[in-house]
Amino acid sequence: MDDALSPDLISDLPQNIIESILTRLLIRDAVRTSILSSKWRYKWATLTQLVFDEKCVISWNDRCEVEGSLVKFITRALFLHQGPIRKFQLKTRLLQCCPDVDQWLLFLSRNDMKELVLEFAEEEWFRVPSCLFNCKKLTRLELFRCEFDPPPSFKGFLCLKSLNLHQVLVSPEAIESLISSCPLLESSALSYFDSLSLTIRAPNLKYLCLEGEFKDICLENTPLLVAMSDTMYMTDDIAEHFEQSSSCNFNRFLGGVPNLERLIGHIYFTKYLSIGDDPGRLPITYNHLKVVELYRVSFEDRKEILVVLRLITNSPNLKELQISGSSNTLAAIVAPALDFWGEECPSDCTFEQLKVVKMTDMSGAPHEMEFVKFLLANSPVLETMCISPCVYVMDGRLNMLIELLRFRRASAQAEILFIQD
Numbered sequence: 001m002d003d004a005l006s007p008d009l010i011s012d013l014p015q016n017i018i019e020s021i022l023t024r025l026l027i028r029d030a031v032r033t034s035i036l037s038s039k040w041r042y043k044w045a046t047l048t049q050l051v052f053d054e055k056c057v058i059s060w061n062d063r064c065e066v067e068g069s070l071v072k073f074i075t076r077a078l079f080l081h082q083g084p085i086r087k088f089q090l091k092t093r094l095l096q097c098c099p100d101v102d103q104w105l106l107f108l109s110r111n112d113m114k115e116l117v118l119e120f121a122e123e124e125w126f127r128v129p130s131c132l133f134n135c136k137k138l139t140r141l142e143l144f145r146c147e148f149d150p151p152p153s154f155k156g157f158l159c160l161k162s163l164n165l166h167q168v169l170v171s172p173e174a175i176e177s178l179i180s181s182c183p184l185l186e187s188s189a190l191s192y193f194d195s196l197s198l199t200i201r202a203p204n205l206k207y208l209c210l211e212g213e214f215k216d217i218c219l220e221n222t223p224l225l226v227a228m229s230d231t232m233y234m235t236d237d238i239a240e241h242f243e244q245s246s247s248c249n250f251n252r253f254l255g256g257v258p259n260l261e262r263l264i265g266h267i268y269f270t271k272y273l274s275i276g277d278d279p280g281r282l283p284i285t286y287n288h289l290k291v292v293e294l295y296r297v298s299f300e301d302r303k304e305i306l307v308v309l310r311l312i313t314n315s316p317n318l319k320e321l322q323i324s325g326s327s328n329t330l331a332a333i334v335a336p337a338l339d340f341w342g343e344e345c346p347s348d349c350t351f352e353q354l355k356v357v358k359m360t361d362m363s364g365a366p367h368e369m370e371f372v373k374f375l376l377a378n379s380p381v382l383e384t385m386c387i388s389p390c391v392y393v394m395d396g397r398l399n400m401l402i403e404l405l406r407f408r409r410a411s412a413q414a415e416i417l418f419i420q421d
Helices: 014-025 027-035 061-079 101-110 130-134 172-180 236-244 251-255 271-274 302-313 339-345 368-377 395-404
Strands: 048-055 085-091 114-118 140-144 162-166 187-201 207-221 227-232 262-265 292-296 320-325 356-364 385-387 415-418
Touching: 027 061, 027 236, 048 061, 085 101, 101 130, 140 339, 162 172, 172 187, 207 251, 227 271, 251 271, 251 302, 262 271, 271 292, 271 302, 292 302, 302 339, 302 368, 320 368, 339 368, 356 368, 368 385, 368 395, 385 395, 395 415
Parallel strands: 048 085, 085 114, 114 140, 140 162, 162 187, 187 207, 207 227, 227 262, 262 292, 292 320, 320 356, 356 385, 385 415
Antiparallel strands: none
């Protein structure tokens, strides 16, 4: 067949295939497809998702040259673009003080943008222009190392479903107002905040991730929450604030989340929940909670032990439990007497669904061992009990293992794994 008459398979691809190809390419390579043929010329300009980073330009040693090339590339791409832009993502170590970013956001605010991701380097903070709050159709907003202050006229993002704020300079009042004014919000991550007190009102929120120095967190209206991860860092002033608190943090934080399915609590999480009056018998049952992970639990602290017991004994469908131990270094705490377990553990408690338990950083302290004993005796379908001693505990490992093997097991299939490394 004559080559001149052979079909141009690349140019004759269906439009949906071309779009599928372009969306899988870096924006720099998508722009280069204009040289393939006249039919491909500016096909990239109809992309609805634009993702930019420093890979868009050739890297030089001179930072100013890289910055200038990146600014020109993004400006030209937006100038040539045709149609709506649904997603705009910019991740760069440059451009914090670049006025062009403000102009890009102004342009995007007029193009029905639905997703915005901005991530800058640590040298400076980028102040988000007020035009961002005119993006009425936003469904996803992620800001890294930014500063923003919603104008008084801002009524919320009525379509927003995902909100992630990482190292963002914003007042607690502004965060609370922002969250409560997004009625469709389903997922949120707030990280690296200092001494933050926050009340969250989000009736459709399902996924929540918190990380930072939190003085106080109240989940006031989050009935649909199904998964939560919390990492709390504690300074001396926050610890003092905790000790002076009288309200029950357990109820303020977990008292209104009946649909919770997965809970992950990192540093000082159980310490935070233990502050305040003892909740006693909980008014809520976590019928959907299947996975609980609690890290740095102090088994020297009676109130922290009670937090763990209250939580798991009110979770009848719990399947997986992971706990790491820790010695409490914030205060001199006297461990409770061992008859505590007979007084506080319900005699009729049975973990009907619990199959996997992992205990890490175990020191072999009496209350740690009593907790393991309690779980083994009340888990009839348990399959695996995995124990990992703390790296600093060497001499007592054999005694810990001997004691574990003596404990009665409600499950004939329960296997104890003692992991020394």
